[in-house]
Amino acid sequence: MTALLSLQKVGKRFGGLQAVHDLSFDMRQGEILGLIGPNGAGKSTLFNLINGVFAPNSGNIVFNGIDITGQRPFVIARHGLARTHQIVQPFTNMTVLENCTVGACFGRENLPLMRARDAAREAIVIAGLEDRAATLALHLTIAGKKRLELARALAAQPMLLLLDEVLAGLNPAEIEHMIGVIRRIRDRGISILIIEHLMQAIMSLSDRIIVLNYGEKLAEGAPSEVARNPQVIEAYLGDPKLAEQLQGHAEQPASNGSARHV
Amino acid sequence: MDSPITPQAMETVMIRRPSVRGAAIITRPFFWLITLVVAIFIVTPAIGNNVELRESLLLAAVYITLASNLNLMLGYAGYINFGSIVFFGLGGYICVWLVNSYDWPLWLALLAAGVGVSALSFIFGIGILRLRGPFFALSTIGIVEGVQAFVQNFTPWGGSSGIYISPAVFAPLGGPARALWVVYFALVAVMGLSLYLSYAIKTSKFGLGLLAIGQNEDAAAILGVPTPRYKALAYSASAFLPAIVGGLYFFKGAFIQPSDAFDLTLSTEAIVICMLGGQGTVTGVALGAYLYEELRGYLLTSETFSHFQLVVAGALLLLIVLFFPGGLMGFIYSRFPRTQRLLE
Amino acid sequence: MLGIIASLIDGVLVGLVYGLAAMGLTLIWGVMDVINLTHGTMIVGGMFALYLLATALGMPPYLTLPPVLIGGFVVGVALYWVAVHRMIGRPPLMSLLSTFAVNLMLIGIGTGLWGTALFNVSVSLPGLSIGRYTFPGAHILAAALAALIAGLLYLFLHKTRLGKALRAVANNREAAELVGIPTTKLLAIAVGCGVALAGVSGMLIGTLFPFTVLSGDGYQLKSFVVTVLGGFGNPVGALMGGVALGLLEGAVTPFVPVSWTLVIEFALFVLVLIAFPNGIFARRGAL
Ligand SMILES: Nc1ncnc2c1ncn2[C@@H]1O[C@H](COP(=O)(O)OP(=O)(O)O)[C@@H](O)[C@H]1O
Ligand SMILES: [Mg+2]
Numbered sequence A: 001m002t003a004l005l006s007l008q009k010v011g012k013r014f015g016g017l018q019a020v021h022d023l024s025f026d027m028r029q030g031e032i033l034g035l036i037g038p039n040g041a042g043k044s045t046l047f048n049l050i051n052g053v054f055a056p057n058s059g060n061i062v063f064n065g066i067d068i069t070g071q072r073p074f075v076i077a078r079h080g081l082a083r084t085h086q087i088v089q090p091f092t093n094m095t096v097l098e099n100c101t102v103g104a105c106f107g108r109e110n111l112p113l114m115r116a117r118d119a120a121r122e123a124i125v126i127a128g129l130e131d132r133a134a135t136l137a138l139h140l141t142i143a144g145k146k147r148l149e150l151a152r153a154l155a156a157q158p159m160l161l162l163l164d165e166v167l168a169g170l171n172p173a174e175i176e177h178m179i180g181v182i183r184r185i186r187d188r189g190i191s192i193l194i195i196e197h198l199m200q201a202i203m204s205l206s207d208r209i210i211v212l213n214y215g216e217k218l219a220e221g222a223p224s225e226v227a228r229n230p231q232v233i234e235a236y237l238g239d240p241k242l243a244e245q246l247q248g249h250a251e252q253p254a255s256n257g258s259a260r261h262v
Numbered sequence B: 001m002d003s004p005i006t007p008q009a010m011e012t013v014m015i016r017r018p019s020v021r022g023a024a025i026i027t028r029p030f031f032w033l034i035t036l037v038v039a040i041f042i043v044t045p046a047i048g049n050n051v052e053l054r055e056s057l058l059l060a061a062v063y064i065t066l067a068s069n070l071n072l073m074l075g076y077a078g079y080i081n082f083g084s085i086v087f088f089g090l091g092g093y094i095c096v097w098l099v100n101s102y103d104w105p106l107w108l109a110l111l112a113a114g115v116g117v118s119a120l121s122f123i124f125g126i127g128i129l130r131l132r133g134p135f136f137a138l139s140t141i142g143i144v145e146g147v148q149a150f151v152q153n154f155t156p157w158g159g160s161s162g163i164y165i166s167p168a169v170f171a172p173l174g175g176p177a178r179a180l181w182v183v184y185f186a187l188v189a190v191m192g193l194s195l196y197l198s199y200a201i202k203t204s205k206f207g208l209g210l211l212a213i214g215q216n217e218d219a220a221a222i223l224g225v226p227t228p229r230y231k232a233l234a235y236s237a238s239a240f241l242p243a244i245v246g247g248l249y250f251f252k253g254a255f256i257q258p259s260d261a262f263d264l265t266l267s268t269e270a271i272v273i274c275m276l277g278g279q280g281t282v283t284g285v286a287l288g289a290y291l292y293e294e295l296r297g298y299l300l301t302s303e304t305f306s307h308f309q310l311v312v313a314g315a316l317l318l319l320i321v322l323f324f325p326g327g328l329m330g331f332i333y334s335r336f337p338r339t340q341r342l343l344e
Numbered sequence C: 001m002l003g004i005i006a007s008l009i010d011g012v013l014v015g016l017v018y019g020l021a022a023m024g025l026t027l028i029w030g031v032m033d034v035i036n037l038t039h040g041t042m043i044v045g046g047m048f049a050l051y052l053l054a055t056a057l058g059m060p061p062y063l064t065l066p067p068v069l070i071g072g073f074v075v076g077v078a079l080y081w082v083a084v085h086r087m088i089g090r091p092p093l094m095s096l097l098s099t100f101a102v103n104l105m106l107i108g109i110g111t112g113l114w115g116t117a118l119f120n121v122s123v124s125l126p127g128l129s130i131g132r133y134t135f136p137g138a139h140i141l142a143a144a145l146a147a148l149i150a151g152l153l154y155l156f157l158h159k160t161r162l163g164k165a166l167r168a169v170a171n172n173r174e175a176a177e178l179v180g181i182p183t184t185k186l187l188a189i190a191v192g193c194g195v196a197l198a199g200v201s202g203m204l205i206g207t208l209f210p211f212t213v214l215s216g217d218g219y220q221l222k223s224f225v226v227t228v229l230g231g232f233g234n235p236v237g238a239l240m241g242g243v244a245l246g247l248l249e250g251a252v253t254p255f256v257p258v259s260w261t262l263v264i265e266f267a268l269f270v271l272v273l274i275a276f277p278n279g280i281f282a283r284r285g286a287l
Helices: A043-050 A073-078 A096-106 A113-126 A142-155 A172-187 A199-205 A223-228 A230-238 A240-251 A254-259 B007-013 B029-049 B051-077 B085-102 B106-128 B133-152 B167-173 B175-202 B205-215 B217-222 B227-253 B264-277 B282-301 B306-323 B327-335 C002-032 C039-056 C061-087 C092-114 C137-159 C161-171 C173-178 C183-206 C213-230 C235-252 C258-275
Strands: A005-014 A017-027 A032-036 A058-063 A081-083 A160-164 A191-195 A208-213 A216-221 C128-130 C133-135
Touching: A005 A043, A017 A043, A017 A058, A017 A216, A032 A043, A032 A199, A043 A058, A043 A081, A043 A160, A043 A191, A073 A081, A073 A096, A073 B217, A081 A142, A096 A113, A096 A142, A096 B205, A113 A142, A113 A172, A113 B205, A142 A160, A142 A172, A172 A191, A172 A199, A199 A223, A208 A223, A208 A230, A216 A223, A216 A230, A223 A230, B029 B051, B029 B175, B029 B282, B051 B175, B051 B205, B051 B227, B051 B264, B051 B282, B085 B106, B085 B133, B085 B227, B085 B264, B106 B133, B106 B227, B106 C258, B133 C092, B133 C213, B133 C258, B167 B175, B175 B205, B175 B227, B175 B282, B205 B217, B205 B227, B217 B227, B264 B282, B264 B306, B264 B327, B264 C092, B282 B306, B282 B327, B306 C061, B306 C092, C002 C039, C002 C133, C002 C137, C002 C161, C002 C183, C002 C213, C002 C235, C039 C061, C039 C092, C039 C183, C039 C213, C061 C092, C061 C137, C061 C183, C092 C213, C133 C137, C137 C161, C137 C183, C137 C235, C161 C173, C161 C183, C173 C183, C213 C235, C213 C258, C235 C258
Parallel strands: A032 A191, A032 A208, A081 A160, A160 A191
Antiparallel strands: A005 A017, A005 A058, A208 A216, C128 C133
């Protein structure tokens, strides 16, 4: 079986800074792949490379059998790749429904306006925003805007969804809700590549995890393996709290298994 | 909203309501509203052969056309075009030149002007629309300089002394007096087309993409909106009807020269009108154009103000930008939210 | 061949003055991300101040520099409060429109008062002869003064408390506010300085070439070209950009009709922006 997404020795530098270095990995269809790493590790940059915001300086990115290296974002979106932003980017003076209609209109299906609106409605329901459909995006709370990011990406009916810290800034109840939403999305057969700092959440959500540090892959494997990896623990030593969380997970790997069944 | 209306609040309620309804356009009330306006423009001056009213409405029609096409860029896609006058001027030149030097019939010359200028702006657009926001705006100023310099040095178009149309050209239209009516009706038709076009685009997928670009271009591209093509298309579409209006306008005047054809006052006024009526709205721009024409008529007849037309336009624009960024429609929408569903 | 070299040298002299003008534009831009569309008119303001002070009041032309500098500063601070202050934090489109609106008013008043007649301030200074070529004294002095003021600006930005605070605001307004720098006052000062620079460069250009109320458009475009050549928000780059533009004009003028110079410069503007979105000598936030 071929990979849905395959990165081959991808590199990106900003001036003197090598933000992503010789990174290779494959992602299966239907998988939730977690991406973790300290701040500034190059995770968001990697997303920007995959969906074409930046062209890589080296390497290749193949999505669904198509070489998308260096293609423009709107071309890549048509191939069925959607994302959310770490810093939310709503169309502030449009309603939630209109926001999502943009996603549906110009996404993988390239729907006409009417059908796009139906797809948008569906995505809004999945994201739990149905009572906000007619609200202007700028009147949403942070949690609402994060859900809108998700709904808008989902409305595009992507094959692969890139989620950049969708849980950041949410309170525990909102986090729980959002995790439920992500699981529901995966159940619809959409593959998910997710960046997250909340160890608890990402460990339980992901099938596999890749750890990034200084733009390089530090480790890759099942959540429990990764959490036990001494190199990973060392990379997180700059952030003792995270390291502690990681170790907490390594000691109780049982929780991972159960998390996969919704 | 019953809190005091701050500019920020105005910005939030104004404009940018892409209609996501899909029913055929002629079943919508707004379509008939436009038709009504066009009918009024046709009928009222024709009653009793009212030439004075006709001339005033003619100018209003020119303003409405220029402003509503400018609105495609400014109000929908969020790009300021300071140089929309080049569409008007170049259209005028192409039309006058074809009619005068090659004896083309007026309608064909107008079409050529529209198509030619649109094609040219599509090519320009692909280039300068790679520039974001303010840089695009700056380069549109440069385009005016560039085109003007070209025309001034282009001998087939008479360089800086321009082109005079020989009166014989009016013969096919039934002589000069009747030709003025023909030109007027043609102008009103173009105005009507502009309004329909603005409305049709606004309620289309294309319009939704443009509005998304206007709000957040990066996010729009990431969602799959083909931003370069859409922007260039909008820019090019916004050139078509103004070029035809330029053709009609200078055909009517029987004379064209660079300083009139590329007079920045007109494109400046188009910006003022867009902002006055409410950028991004179709109704507002028409309303703004009409009001501005009235105001201007008053200023020109008033001794004190006639020299200071620009000052008044500038002051008006400044006040709108500072205190009413939603323009008239923003104000109306916020006071009477229901109107938003009827008046696009 | 020698003719071209002379033309190039003269281009550099004039280019220094363009660089000074562009510094005014880029200072405002760098500090608050506002493009000042009254820039060209402020340059013309300097020209007319020179004309009025020198012809009507009989001041020696170069002595008008201090009053123009101070007057420009005052006008700039007023401009900030009228057109810029309420635009901070709103979409860039808005400040573009507000300064555009003020510009319309200024142009309207200017043409109402002076029409579009050509004005001229003659200065007689001995030129500098090298071989068969004589470089006009006015050009040399204008270039020297422009370089001097640019140097003073540099010292101001890097050696004084106020200047350092301005640079801090340019780098990160929120952070500057957090450490207690009164940003609003500083933003007003920045616009004041920017307009003062535009005015002074206008006054210097007025000693070189004749001008009308509408001359500002062309010089504004030059400032934009210089700014993209030099990198946004980078006054030192602006001076280099000015010299580059001057060289270009020097190289082009012997061969191309004057009416095309602006077009060539504009084409350069677009091409450079497309090729180097951050300017050629780009050092973002280098203020
Ligand atoms: N557009 C950019 N220009 C320059 N440097 C950037 C840019 N985007 C990110 N970087 C740098 O690349 C590194 C990786 O950033 P990022 O991918 O955002 O990290 P994270 O893993 O926290 O998402 C950081 O050092 C950041 O400063
Ligand atoms: Mg990140």
